[in-house]
Amino acid sequence: MLQENQYKIQYRVMLARFRGKTICPSCKGTRLKREAGYVKIGGKSIMDLVDMPVSRLCDFFQTLTLSPQEQLAGKRLLHEIYMRLNLLVKVGLGYLTLNRLSNSLSGGESQRINLVTSLGSSLVGSLYVLDEPSIGLHSRDTGRLIEVLRQLQQLGNTVVVVEHDEEIMRAADHIIDIGPEAGRLGGQIVYEGSVSDLPPDSSSYTVRYLRGEETIEVPAVRRPWNSYIELKGCRANNLKGIDVKFPLHVLTVVSGVSGSGKSTLVRDVFYQALCRELGANNEVPGEFKSIGGDVKSIERVEFVDQNPIGKTTRSNPVTYIKAYDEIRKLYAEQPLSKQMGYTAGFFSFNSEGGRCEECKGEGTVTVEMQFMADLVLECEACHGKRFSQKALEVKFHEQTVSDVLNMTVDQALEFFTEHKQPKIAKRLKTLQDVGLGYVRLGQSSSTLSGGENQRVKLAYYLSLEKTAPTLFIFDEPTTGLHLHDINRLMQSLNALIGRGHTVVVIEHNLDVMKCADYMIDLGPEGGEQGGYVMATGTPEDIAQCEESYTAHYLKEKLNRK
Numbered sequence: 001m002l003q004e005n006q007y008k009i010q011y012r013v014m015l016a017r018f019r020g021k022t023i024c025p026s027c028k029g030t031r032l033k034r035e036a037g038y039v040k041i042g043g044k045s046i047m048d049l050v051d052m053p054v055s056r057l058c059d060f061f062q063t064l065t066l067s068p069q070e071q072l073a074g075k076r077l078l079h080e081i082y083m084r085l086n087l088l089v090k091v092g093l094g095y096l097t098l099n100r101l102s103n104s105l106s107g108g109e110s111q112r113i114n115l116v117t118s119l120g121s122s123l124v125g126s127l128y129v130l131d132e133p134s135i136g137l138h139s140r141d142t143g144r145l146i147e148v149l150r151q152l153q154q155l156g157n158t159v160v161v162v163e164h165d166e167e168i169m170r171a172a173d174h175i176i177d178i179g180p181e182a183g184r185l186g187g188q189i190v191y192e193g194s195v196s197d198l199p200p201d202s203s204s205y206t207v208r209y210l211r212g213e214e215t216i217e218v219p220a221v222r223r224p225w226n227s228y229i230e231l232k233g234c235r236a237n238n239l240k241g242i243d244v245k246f247p248l249h250v251l252t253v254v255s256g257v258s259g260s261g262k263s264t265l266v267r268d269v270f271y272q273a274l275c276r277e278l279g280a281n282n283e284v285p286g287e288f289k290s291i292g293g294d295v296k297s298i299e300r301v302e303f304v305d306q307n308p309i310g311k312t313t314r315s316n317p318v319t320y321i322k323a324y325d326e327i328r329k330l331y332a333e334q335p336l337s338k339q340m341g342y343t344a345g346f347f348s349f350n351s352e353g354g355r356c357e358e359c360k361g362e363g364t365v366t367v368e369m370q371f372m373a374d375l376v377l378e379c380e381a382c383h384g385k386r387f388s389q390k391a392l393e394v395k396f397h398e399q400t401v402s403d404v405l406n407m408t409v410d411q412a413l414e415f416f417t418e419h420k421q422p423k424i425a426k427r428l429k430t431l432q433d434v435g436l437g438y439v440r441l442g443q444s445s446s447t448l449s450g451g452e453n454q455r456v457k458l459a460y461y462l463s464l465e466k467t468a469p470t471l472f473i474f475d476e477p478t479t480g481l482h483l484h485d486i487n488r489l490m491q492s493l494n495a496l497i498g499r500g501h502t503v504v505v506i507e508h509n510l511d512v513m514k515c516a517d518y519m520i521d522l523g524p525e526g527g528e529q530g531g532y533v534m535a536t537g538t539p540e541d542i543a544q545c546e547e548s549y550t551a552h553y554l555k556e557k558l559n560r561k
Contacts, residue, residue, distance in 0.1 A: 092141030095259030095526030183438025236286025259526025299468035306450030339445030356382035405442030451480035467519030
């Protein structure tokens with residue numbers, strides 16, 4: 001029955017619950033026939049080579065000894081192979097293997113691989129536009145990335161980078177800064193020129209931070225801690241049987257170069273082990289011996305990732321933080337609504353009633369184009385307003401519910417504060433506090449970046465009045481954030497801790513590290529050479545560890561203060 005009806009989505013979903021992936025018994029996961037393994041170079045088959053980290057593969061080809069005849073045949077090929085592998089190492093991807101699935105790569109990793117492809121082709125006279133290539137990069141690797149970008153430019157190309165990273169901005173020949181604020185208060189060029197000519201008292205946040213007129217302050221004191229959760233014998237992926245303590249009720253930052261094992265330790269072991277301890281139905285945690293300490297001091301654990309906040313295009317920030325429930329109640333209390341018998345449900349675009357039935361409350365209609373990209377057109381019935389004419393006749397101070405959804409968070413906050421709606425204003429204020437004042441209330445979740453989705457989730461937790469002691473885990477929350485927004489983010493994280501919660505952050509950003517109460521630094525390298533605890537303690541303690549790459553850059557940042 002199920003097999004016969006696989007063309008129906010519900011049957012495919014049901015079958016998927018009873019299916020899983022396993023390694024192929026014939027090829028043992030190599031994806032090649034056994035005969036392919038008979039051909040070897042330097043004693044290694046192609047299967048052995050693609051399983052090596054790129055850094056070790058690069059060394060293999062550099063030290064490969066061949067007969068004179070083999071050298072003659074492979075001279076050009078070996079040069080190309082070594083050059084491209086070396087470029088992967090230079091952009092901080094030496095820990096990857098060549099058989100890594102592309103869908104398991106982060107956005108930053110994919111972008112840097114594309115950059116290596118462009119460099120390997122040795123094109124000249126081209127324009128390269130990169131969107132935040134420093135995502136997921138440690139400060140050491142950012143320096144390497146700058147060298148690669150400079151190499152591209154010296155070949156005779158033009159390189160344009162959209163970036164928030166301070167190191168890359170300081171390395172630029174020319175800066176174009178757009179602002180001064182975000183959303184409707186932005187869109188102006190507030191500075192254009194070189195880093196050496198930055199003017200004092202500028203309206204540009206970028207200029208003020210680069211000149212040191214504004215800074216993210218180092219805390220005067222580090223929060224003390226007594227209770228903690230301890231993991232022993234962590235061996236998942238490249239972790240080397242490490243023992244780690246995570247303090248409670250403080251800000252803990254887990255640092256280290258790309259591929260050193262941060263995500264494995266925090267997400268695959270710590271988070272999954274806590275979920276199991278707290279009775280949540282989650283995946284099997286990565287290999288470890290034991291979890292102990294004050295596990296019973298927390299009641300919930302939340303992994304605040306960058307996945308979309310909703311599963312449909314109707315999902316948006318205002319519904320996620322529950323502010324739209326209050327807005328719907330407000331419109332249901334208007335005189336016309338009471339006269340016509342409209343309830344709060346009438347103003348929902350997720351159910352039938354006041355929504356436009358032509359587009360089902362989306363404001364757009366998707367036209368499938370078979371072998372071409374689908375067309376998304378404005379709904380002809382509601383002209384993008386999402387609601388029926390009946391719902392749009394109800395107004396609050398001359399604004400329809402559609403007008404409210406088209407406001408930015410900043411505009412809506414002004415509007416509802418002015419018209420004395422404290423419940424709505426209080427919830428919207430959390431979005432502004434995390435630096436999302438420029439986002440429209442009804443903006444589809446599918447148009448939000450990973451960093452924006454993460455901050456909407458943070459705003460939701462900040463909006464909750466009373467919650468059980470919770471451990472929050474953030475994976476690189478500074479992704480896509482300007483220095484000014486990082487300052488706001490730190491205030492929001494401190495607000496969570498002030499309410500008795502615990503925050504653990506995986507981060508490369510030095511400004512976040514210097515504000516931590518406790519740090520766990522992994523390294524020394526990525527991949528096979530990573531997975532060791534280099535140092536633990538306050539940022540000042542980490543800065544004293546000479547073997548750690550993080551220490552070198554953190555010491556500079558702390559000395560600047």
